[in-house]
Amino acid sequence: MSVSVINYHRGMVRWEPNARGRLEQAALELYFERGFEQTTVAEIALRAGLTERTFFRHFADKREVLFSGAGMLEELMASAIADAPADAAPLDAMAAALEAAGALLQERRALARQRQAVIIANRALQERELIKLASLAAALGEALRRRGVAEPAASLTAEAGVAVFKVAFERWVGDADQAELPEVIRASLDELRAVTAGTAPCTNHPHWPGW
Amino acid sequence: MSVSVINYHRGMVRWEPNARGRLEQAALELYFERGFEQTTVAEIALRAGLTERTFFRHFADKREVLFSGAGMLEELMASAIADAPADAAPLDAMAAALEAAGALLQERRALARQRQAVIIANRALQERELIKLASLAAALGEALRRRGVAEPAASLTAEAGVAVFKVAFERWVGDADQAELPEVIRASLDELRAVTAGTAPCTNHPHWPGW
Numbered sequence: 001m002s003v004s005v006i007n008y009h010r011g012m013v014r015w016e017p018n019a020r021g022r023l024e025q026a027a028l029e030l031y032f033e034r035g036f037e038q039t040t041v042a043e044i045a046l047r048a049g050l051t052e053r054t055f056f057r058h059f060a061d062k063r064e065v066l067f068s069g070a071g072m073l074e075e076l077m078a079s080a081i082a083d084a085p086a087d088a089a090p091l092d093a094m095a096a097a098l099e100a101a102g103a104l105l106q107e108r109r110a111l112a113r114q115r116q117a118v119i120i121a122n123r124a125l126q127e128r129e130l131i132k133l134a135s136l137a138a139a140l141g142e143a144l145r146r147r148g149v150a151e152p153a154a155s156l157t158a159e160a161g162v163a164v165f166k167v168a169f170e171r172w173v174g175d176a177d178q179a180e181l182p183e184v185i186r187a188s189l190d191e192l193r194a195v196t197a198g199t200a201p202c203t204n205h206p207h208w209p210g211w
Numbered sequence: 212m213s214v215s216v217i218n219y220h221r222g223m224v225r226w227e228p229n230a231r232g233r234l235e236q237a238a239l240e241l242y243f244e245r246g247f248e249q250t251t252v253a254e255i256a257l258r259a260g261l262t263e264r265t266f267f268r269h270f271a272d273k274r275e276v277l278f279s280g281a282g283m284l285e286e287l288m289a290s291a292i293a294d295a296p297a298d299a300a301p302l303d304a305m306a307a308a309l310e311a312a313g314a315l316l317q318e319r320r321a322l323a324r325q326r327q328a329v330i331i332a333n334r335a336l337q338e339r340e341l342i343k344l345a346s347l348a349a350a351l352g353e354a355l356r357r358r359g360v361a362e363p364a365a366s367l368t369a370e371a372g373v374a375v376f377k378v379a380f381e382r383w384v385g386d387a388d389q390a391e392l393p394e395v396i397r398a399s400l401d402e403l404r405a406v407t408a409g410t411a412p413c414t415n416h417p418h419w420p421g422w
Contacts, residue, residue, distance in 0.1 A: 089409045130341045155378045156403045163370030167363050192367045196407040198300045 020058045022048040027065040028111060031118040036062070036125060066115060066125065070132040074139045076100050081143040090149045094161040095189060097140065101165060102182035105172075109181075116173045137162040164188045231269045233259040238276040239322060242329040247273070247336060277326060277336065281343040285350045287311050292354040301360045305372040306400060308351065312376060313393035320392075327384045348373040375399045 026047035030039040041062055045052045059065050077097035084093035105112055119125045141158035149157065168188040172181045237258035241250040252273055256263045270276050288308035295304035316323055330336045352369035360368065379399040383392045 089406075091406050091409060127338055127342055130345050131338055134341050152378050152382065152399055152402050153406050156374060156399065157406050159374030159378060160371055160403065160407065163367060163374055167366045167370060171363065188363055188367065191363050192371065193407050195300075195302050195364050195368045196371065196404050198302060 019048070019050055019054055023050060023055055023058055024065055024111070027062065028114045028118065031066075032114050036066075036118055036122050063125070063128065066118065067128060067132060070136070073101055073104065074136050076104060077136070078139050078143040081140060081147065084147075086147075090144055090147075090153055090157040091160075091189075093144065093147065094140070094157050095186075097143075098161060098165055098168075098185045098189065099182055102168075102180075102185045105169070106181040113173050133162055133166060136165075160192060164192055230259070230261055230265055234261060234266055234269055235276055235322070238273065239325045239329065242277075243325050247277075247329055247333045274336070274339065277329065278339060278343060281347070284312055284315065285347050287315060288347070289350050289354040292351060292358065295358075297358075301355055301358075301364055301368040302371075302400075304355065304358065305351070305368050306397075308354075309372060309376055309379075309396045309400065310393055313379075313391075313396045316380070317392040324384050344373055344377060347376075371403060375403055 023044060027039070027044045030043055030047060039062065041052050041055050044062065044065075045055045048055075059068065077100060080097040080100040081093045084096045088096070119129050137155075137158045140161060141155045144154035144157055145151070164185065168181065168185040171188075172179060172184045175184075234255060238250070238255045241254055241258060250273065252263050252266050255273065255276075256266045259266075270279065288311060291308040291311040292304045295307045299307070330340050348366075348369045351372060352366045355365035355368055356362070375396065379392065379396040382399075383390060383395045386395075
């Protein structure tokens with residue numbers, strides 16, 4: 001995915017610096033203000049100061065604005081698993097993937113919050129999000145199997161990792177006190193280790209103040 | 212949900228013993244043979260030797276035949292969590308819920324296998340199944356919070372429990388050697404404990420022969 005694109009249009013060379021980012025920003029603002037269903041591609045292009053044609057050069061449809069990042073996240077996490085030291089335990093390879101995902105999303109906190117509000121308000125988008133999470137678990141399970149992790153350990157580690165990600169993400173995105181996502185993810189992973197070890201969960205964990 | 216129903220029809224009393232079960236059986240056979248989309252309610256009723264009217268007395272539509280059991284499973288599992296001893300650790304309460312679910316589904320193995328084949332063949336049904344699993348995780352998290360389990364332990368235990376269920380169910384439903392589901396679930400849960408403890412996973416676990 002290119003972040004800025006040169007358009008050759010009727011013989012003229014036109015710069016559209018960061019067209020993709022501007023379209024994404026405009027779309028999220030409009031989905032947030034008016035609702036996803038009520039927003040048209042024409043309105044998104046207008047707010048971004050670009051044309052509909054440019055929109056469709058970057059996104060297949062208005063739903064893809066919300067979900068194209070999911071593929072990037074999946075690749076990033078699968079690569080982190082592949083790149084973990086050969087002797088790393090499955091859950092440690094998964095922790096590296098979660099760390100990478102946390103760092104990426106932390107940089108995009110404002111967009112992530114807006115996106116989450118849009119998705120929560122629309123049932124079809126919620127369903128799409130669940131499908132993306134299931135696809136993420138499948139991809140991470142595959143990345144673990146490529147490291148030689150057997151079943152069912154690979155699938156269980158992948159599903160548990162996605163569970164940690166989901167719980168931590170929801171905590172972070174709805175959190176007023178601005179904890180950093182990688183930190184919330186680490187706390188979540190520790191908590192998962194505690195509950196599966198059967199030890200008393202940390203009921204007063206500093207990163208879960210409001211729950 | 213009533214299992215057998217007396218229909219009063221034009222002044223006559225007619226017994227339709229186990230109409231719901233017969234409709235379910237007929238529907239699964241037809242979805243399996245012809246595909247879900249290609250099957251009509253009229254055909255289901257015909258194969259069950261019942262009327263369309265009787266079908267709609269039991270199911271809102273043909274999709275509900277596949278998913279009405281999910282609500283029952285959710286109630287069963289939430290009750291098992293509520294009924295676990297007060298001093299049971301969160302994961303032990305979850306294990307009781309998984310045990311109850313395993314016992315129920317084991318009795319319905321043939322139907323469960325047919326249902327799974329139908330769902331795998333249809334993308335919209337797969338999506339619906341993911342939604343049901345997400346709803347199950349939310350309900351189990353709520354049942355754990357009612358026991359006084361704090362966040363994020365409640366959500367993580369619920370998500371981890373559903374992950375174990377999903378992985379074990381897929382193993383069991385596709386397994387030729389007829390392992391019992393409660394046993395596969397217990398093996399899965401042990402494996403989750405092993406991977407989160409960072410110990411070497413049981414790569415040659417007897418209940419995971421073919422993976």
